Amino acid sequence: MSPRSMFVAALLGMAGLNIAHAAAPTLLDEVTIATLTPLEKETLLNDLFNDLNKDDDDQEAHVWNNGADQAGRVTVTYHFTNSGMTEHSLKAHVCRDLKLKVSTAGKTQDLSRRTCSQSSGRWDIQGKDAPPATYPPFLSDVTVANLNAAEKKSLLEAAVRAVSDDEEGATRTWSNRGLGNPAALQVRLTVSGTDAKPGTYRTCRDLAMQLDGQRGQQTLTRRICEDRYHNLDIEADYVEDK
Structure with missing residues (x-):
């Protein structure tokens, strides 16, 4: 070639x-x-x-x-x-x-x-590109629940599906039922602010995550973008199961 x-x-x-x-x-x-x-x-x-x-x-x-x-x-x-x-x-x-x-x-x-x-x-x-922006793991900001490994994996997968698949303004729900934590947690995931950077294939969306747990309620919002290979920067070390 x-x-x-x-x-x-x-x-x-x-x-x-x-x-x-x-x-x-x-x-x-x-x-x-x-x-x-x-x-x-x-x-x-x-x-x-x-x-x-x-x-x-x-x-x-x-x-x-x-x-x-x-x-x-x-x-x-x-x-x-x-x-x-x-x-x-x-x-x-x-x-x-x-x-x-x-x-x-x-x-x-x-x-x-x-x-x-x-x-x-x-x-x-x-001239080399500036280093990419780095963020702490999204779920490290959660304060109303102590998430175990199974919960983190499942909630991140739900967040990725929301960012990848949901229409603008759509909301999907997630719960930790069956994931080994007796403290119930309900989460609503809503995407908005969809925007493609001009001249590129990079799409960014806002993800709002509303958590309702035994310790109270919390809302987290993160701007999440994909690269030209469709990998999301939701977590620095996140790898989607294929």
Whole structure:
């Protein structure tokens, strides 16, 4: 399979991505033999991004220059090899060997490296994604009941089903009957605020969990989002039974 075919699934949602707003340092910030203007960096990174997504391996090298006269000209030569898929943080990513050299005024700097796509659709030469937001386990916020392992597993499954399957504003009920806890607990799960992030396949929903137990009543609300592989961030270590 050619790299172009292999990339199709991994690159969904990347079209039209504006890389000019990269918040983190980029590959071009490592250039020490020349000073590139912000516009030159943006133009070169755009070309690199487009070629990373569409070029097959071992094609003729691309040659880019900043258009300056001979004394100030900066030339960049690059091509790609050894494309493949990898898995990081339970997500699939495309990786490629980038062979890239910068030349100016008789000096050459080699900035070649292995580069991989990120969850945002950018490549890590464009600036790495910020660490994802992390939350404490949803059920750790429950104070009106002491949940045993069976209750936690069953209630999380009900919450995931609500977020995944229920219509906007719908409510489903859950109880701990038969799960080994003599203290009765009733829970109402309601989803709302359904919203898909523009330009992506990431859907977010608000889940309100109303608990009624022997210690009183409690309402917990959490914004829950899915990634492009449809995994939910309801719990940092939650794994759905298949």
